[in-house]
C-alpha cells in the first residue's frame with residue numbers, strides 16, 4: 622500500500638516510523654550478511670528516504686520506467702543499502718535479493734548500477750556525479766519533456782566537497798529547476814573525519830542560498846518535521862531549485878554506531894549484529 626491519502630497525518634507519520642525502522646533492520650542485515658558495506662550513512666538517511674518512497678514520491682514498482690514517475694538519485698551512492706532496502710520493500714524486486722548485497726553476479730553491487738536493477742534512476746558512487754546527473758534529469762523533465770515530475774537527489778555533507786556539486790548547482794539555478802529537490806544529509810562525518818576536520822563546508826545553508834536555491838532545514842529523524850518539510854519542498858514552484866538540509870546522526874538507531882566514524886564502512890560481527898537488531902525492535906527478517 623502506498624496511497625496514503627485516506628490516512629490522517631498522524632497515521633502517516635506512525636506508518637513511516639515503522640517502515641524506517643524496518644529499513645534500518647534490512648540495512649544492518651545486508652551489511653552483516655555481506656560482511657562489508659556502508660552502514661552509518663544508510664542509517665542517517667533512513668527516515669527521509671522512507672518518507673519519499675513510502676509516502677511522497679510518485680513511483681510504480683510494476684512499471685519502473687513510467688515516464689510520469691518522480692525520479693530519485695542517491696548521489697552518496699556508497700549508502701546504497703538504504704536505497705536497495707527501500708526499493709525491495711516498495712516492491713521493485715524480491716526482498717530475499719537483499720541478502721545478495723556485494724556478492725559476485727548480484728544486481729546489488731557495492732555502488733548502484735542503474736542498468737542492473739529496476740528503480741535506480743542513476744548509477745552513483747563517485748561522489749558528486751549523481752548530483753550532476755540529477756540536475757540533468759531535472760533539466761530534461763522541465764525544459765525538454767515539459768513534465769511536472771520531481772527529481773529528488775540525496776547528497777552527503779562530505780560529498781559537497783566536490784566541485785561538480787557547485788558547478789551543477791549553478792546550472793540548476795540558471796535553468797530555474799524548481800522540479801529539483803536536493804537533500805543534504807548533514808551527519809557531520811565523512812569517511813575519515815568530521816566535516817570540519819576534512820574540509821569545512823559550513824555554513825551550508827548560506828552557500829546554497831547564494832547559489833540561488835530555496836533552502837529548508839529539518840530534523841532528519843523527526844518524522845513529523847520530515848513529512849512537513851519534504852511536502853513543502855515537493856509543492857514549491859518558486860522558479861528556484863530547493864535544497865533541504867537534513868540534520869541527522871550517522872548510524873542513527875543503533876546506539877554503538879551513532880556518531881562513530883568507524884561505522885562509516887564497517888560490518889558488524891555476530892555479537893554486534895544481534896545487539897543492533899535487538900535495538901531495532903520489529904518483526905524477524
Ligand SMILES: Cc1ncc(C[n+]2csc(CCOP(=O)(O)OP(=O)(O)O)c2C)c(N)n1
Pocket residue numbers: 661662663665697699700746747748749776777778779780781806808810811812813871885
Ligand atoms: C569522488 C570520490 N572521492 C572519494 C570517494 C570515497 N568516499 C566514499 S564515501 C566518502 C565520504 C562521504 O561522506 P559523506 O558524503 O558525508 O557521506 P555519509 O556521511 O552520508 O556516509 C568518501 C570520501 C568517492 N566515493 N568518490
Ligand SMILES: [Mg+2]
Pocket residue numbers: 777778779806807808809810811
Ligand atoms: Mg556525512
